[in-house]
Amino acid sequence: MTVARSFWGIGIVLLLWNLMGVAAFIMQYSADLNQLAKTDPYTARIFAAMPGWAWTAYAVAVGAGTLGAILLLLRKAAAVPLFLLSIIGVIVQFGYSFIHTDLLAVKGATAAIFPAVILIIAIFQWRYARTLTGRGLLH
Template identity: 60%
Template sequence: MSAPRSLTIVGIAALLWNLMGDASFVAQYSMDTAELAKTDPYTARIFAQMPTWAWAAFAVSVVTGTLGSILLLMRRAAAVALYLISLIAIIMTFGHSFFGTDMLAIKGWTATLFPALIFVLGIAQFLYARAQVTKGVLR
């Protein structure tokens, strides 16, 4: 079956989105928390105290999202599994941020807006890839 035009458009958009996630991970993981503390001491403290498993979940979420997007563009059904792993890792990452810290008390519910967008886009990527498998586009 030939791939719908939407596959290329969605695949490229998803790849660019996930590459931004990769860049965000690298920037946050390698940032100088002492320097960040000068402008945002609370966030610097949260990053400094973030457990290894949460950093690992963050890394897994962005890497598997990127690989899922590449496989989507290559029309491979394995994209579905990678997007699912990414989604689970997103839940773990933000679960820690919101339930393992006092972030909501300090920053308020507006701190959930961008993470909610990330979660919704993670679901959308998974559902889109799964639909393409069902249609026989991904193999």
Template identity: 40%
Template sequence: MDTTKVPATHWVVGAVALVWNLIGVAMFFLQTRMGPEQIAALPPEQQQVYAAMPAWLDIPYGVAVFGGVLGAIALLLRRRWALAMFAVSLLAVVVQMAGVYALTPAWAVSGVSGLPMALLIIAIAGFLFWYARRATVRGWLR
């Protein structure tokens, strides 16, 4: 029986991480299952970005959000594989965001105004990786 006591904040971080990544899963399904009517309802600029988006960018998007869900579950179960899941999620987020800005007209359409959200998503993924590493080092994960 493991008697290592974890702080209450660990459970808060794990729960918030799970909710955040489940929202990401919902957004993933909303984006990847958009029909022609839904695409036509988007503002013209967003339609351009959507039309230019390579289909393969859905792969890192899915890996990022599903990896984040698994990482959050592992945190709540106090398992070391949370670190690996958050590492994969962080890498996938960076690939996805870089791909969106490099391969679509996202930068031309949103300019600097779209960058804060992209950076926030990367920062949260980075924080979760850092936190899982810290929890592993402190013996909170087994």
């Protein structure tokens, strides 16, 4: 069964989006906190205090999303549970950021905008893959 051109466009955009997430994770996880503290002491403090389980959730979110996007482009239904795992990772990671830190008090409600966009895209890619699987386009 052939797929519409939009499938390839959406799939490539999702892969690039998830690869940007991987790059962000690598940059944040490996950041020189002493150097970062000179320009953004609050973020340096937050990164230093972030527990391993929150970093793991972040890694799972971007890793599962990236693998899901690759499998989507390969037309594999295994993309669906990977995208769901990515959603769970996003929720756990940002749950930590908003519940266990003073992020909203320090940065204000606008600090929630980009995390909300990330969650919306994560949900979109999961629902998109589920829809394609239901149509028999992913197997």
